[in-house]
Amino acid sequence: MIGDLLTATLAEEIAAAPIRVFVPTTPATAVAARAARLLGNDRLALSEGFTALAGPQRDWATDVFTLLRRGLLGVAVAPVQLDAAGRTNLSGIGAPGRPKVALIGPRGLTENNDTPCPLWYLLAQHSPRTLVERVDMVCGAAPSRTAGPRVLLSPAGCFELVEGAWRARWLAPGGRDLIDAAPGFAIEIPEGTPERAVPSAAALDALAAVDPGGTRLAEFGEG
């Protein structure tokens, strides 16, 4: 199942990242973070929203931005649009300030897109509506050279932003067709790019341990 493959990959990524806090944004990202603690990042703190680290954490509203600037906070987001240069949009479709279709708003995309922290984009679909050449409204600026790893996980596979362009790390089964169907979002597929269909056994075990009911799968239309 693609939900397991992507959630397990996110869990392994979080486990290997030098972050102290992860901010879950969906059930699958929360499951991935809890699994990451079993996979080696056992001191990782989880925050839901603006507080809720273990014990009183009353300065979170300002601490979150300090953690972002210091590279210590991880988050996986699902923007409405993500573009070929890594810009993000959660505000709306149409011209900035005059959207044809207004959505939620910029939220924290402005603060988390260009930081020394690792950042994951976790998308349930590899859709040409989401993955575009240029976002309609730039909420999150293109990551600069000092940005941490920017990794896209989609049903097409796993991709990293390298020097301002997306490059495949591995492809899911059928990934090439999905990439071809979103031509505005250019992805380089180096020769010898591997295909991955199933998560590692260790990551799958960790998912099963923290989420035996499979709540992670609903956002992928599975389970």
Add this chain to the structure above:
Amino acid sequence: MPALREILADAVPNGALVACGGGELQRKPMAAIRELVGLGVGGLRVATLLGSADVEALLGSGAVVEVHSAGVALEGLAPRWREARQTGTPAVVEWSEGTFTAALQAATLGLDSMPWPAGLGTDLPAVNPWLKEAQDPHTGRPVLAVLALVPDVALIHVNEVDEEGNAYVDGDLVVDGLLARAARRVVVTYERVVEADPARVAISRIWIDDLIEAPGGARPTACAPDYAHDSEGLREL
């Protein structure tokens, strides 16, 4: 002790900038908003980091001319917020979570503006007059200068207060501590009174002007862990 309506009638003149505490579907000051709507004040400017039922109820009242937020949603998209943004009426000023927080921080320090490390290279300065690209006078590096946002009144709902008037929040404080320090007047509604527990104080009484008991005062949003949000109530807004 004056009633909530009397306090709001005194605290919220026509044209006031009203900031709402809580965030998303948590601890929105709905009891205060319902009273405010009933007062018939107009020309209100409303600000909240992450809005939901608060923004939708105020937009529905027709009393609002301007909304400031980094995002508004209910369980799904928020219809009046979307309509305002798509039609331009009333005016919507889009913020990010960080720039909104910076605008409040500037207010707490009495600064005209303060620099913020994110937002350059985005479209936010083009749509939000509170944000301007500037140069750091020491290094010459570009920064985003965020104009202070000084609420005339902050409406905050909390779980508990003690007899000294300190406020306790059992769930997410969001940016209410900052809001209480930034606003000219702070009106706090609460679920119940408890014994003082200094280690748990979320907002000190030194920042609070008015305290009013309002059990269920966040409904139809949640006041964790006391009650969850009410989906049906959200639909009836």
